[in-house]
Amino acid sequence: MKILVATEKPFAKVAVDGIRKEIEGAGYELALLEKYTDKAQLLDAVKDANALIIRSDVIDNEVLDAAKELKIVVRAGAGYDNVDLEAATAHGVCVMNTPGQNSNAVAELAFGMMIMAVRNFYDGKSGTELKGKKLGIHAYGNVGRNVARIAKGIGMEIYAYDAYCPKEVMEGDGIVPVDSAEALYETCNVVSLHIPATAETKNSINYDLVNRMPKNGLLVNTARKEVINEADLLRLMNDRPDLKYVTDIMPVHHAEFAEQFPGRYFSTPKKMGAQTAEANINAGIAAAKQIVGFLKDGCEKFRVNK
Ligand code: 3PG
Structure with missing residues (x-):
């Protein structure tokens, strides 16, 4: 064999x-x-x-x-x-x-990118801390659970949305379950994506959803590029100069993101999470x-x- x-x-x-x-x-x-x-x-x-x-x-x-x-x-x-x-x-x-x-590795990278983004990509200017901020975990699977564990150590308030995970599981982990993706984005300063790429999720991270985030919102993607509606996100980041996007999966429109949003956008050259x-x-x-x-x-x- x-x-x-x-x-x-x-x-x-x-x-x-x-x-x-x-x-x-x-x-x-x-x-x-x-x-x-x-x-x-x-x-x-x-x-x-x-x-x-x-x-x-x-x-x-x-x-x-x-x-x-x-x-x-x-x-x-x-x-x-x-x-x-x-x-x-x-x-x-x-x-x-x-x-x-490989889920702990992916979760750790999500925090690596989160810290880099809130510290302004290490440009020397004052950034912000994660402690005390509201973290939204979009899908509470193996990676989401590791993200929650690390976020507890940092001292974040942790929320999660997962249509397929019983609320009791999240509550048992000390996480606040929310009823919809919309509620998650409205509530959280940082949203970390952990959804798979399926017919249901492809292009689902769109203008309306991300626009619900509070001022200075940060979207972190260690999931899949296909879940992002890139045209929407480009338009939204133009309309909302306060938003940041960091991703471990290089967008199809990477050149446009990099050119239009210096200091607000980062992509690894090759998926590094695992x-x-x-x-x-x-x-x-x-x-x-x-x-x-x-x-x-x-x-x-x-x-x-x-
Ligand atoms: C996964 O789905 O397990 C991760 O995205 C890691 O993918 P990789 O093995 O291509 O790094």
Whole structure:
């Protein structure tokens, strides 16, 4: 059995070593396709792979057609919007993710970007502190919960909106649940996005919603670029010179944001949220173990294309 790790953005070496130990320990062969720049390289590498470990790498119908021996794809991470689930099901391929394994890393980066923004991107002028400010967590999943834990230490007032999470869970964590996204944005000085990219959420962060934020509002995106209505946000930031936007996922209109909003906008060059040795080890080894469990025992825990 050949297990291929196909990562355009590679794991730390220590994580690859851990993955190798799991895979070879189970008697399988490990192949690596790292930092590939062309889809043709992926199409070639998947030809004889029985299992695939990926990150944000796009697995579409063409890749699945090329991967004649493929039985399972594990997205080492949370969001699986990069995998065509319907096509995978049609090809008889099981798709899994590794929920929670990289969420602390993403949460820590959200605070790194938050502090940078409220300190005016370190331009030397007086900024503000996070302590005592109202933080809105938009979606209370694994990352949202880690964000809440860190925000408590900083001394923020914490609010959350999540249509799918029972209020009791948030209350149990000492978080104030709010009834709508609108209420969250109206209440909070800082909103941190943790929604997945789905048909329901794409373009949902729009002019009307963000415009509800109080003066000097800060929007932090470590989720997905697709959830932002970029045309709306460009217009709003022109209309509201008090607003700031920091993102770990470079917008399609990055050049316009950077040019129009110096000192109010920042994007990492490449998604960095899960790019820590710890997150790579956790998610990579979890992916390897899930593949071994699936191939040896038929374990389908964490399957997402039911
Ligand atoms: C995730 O969905 O797990 C995060 O967005 C991390 O994605 P990455 O593995 O591409 O860094």
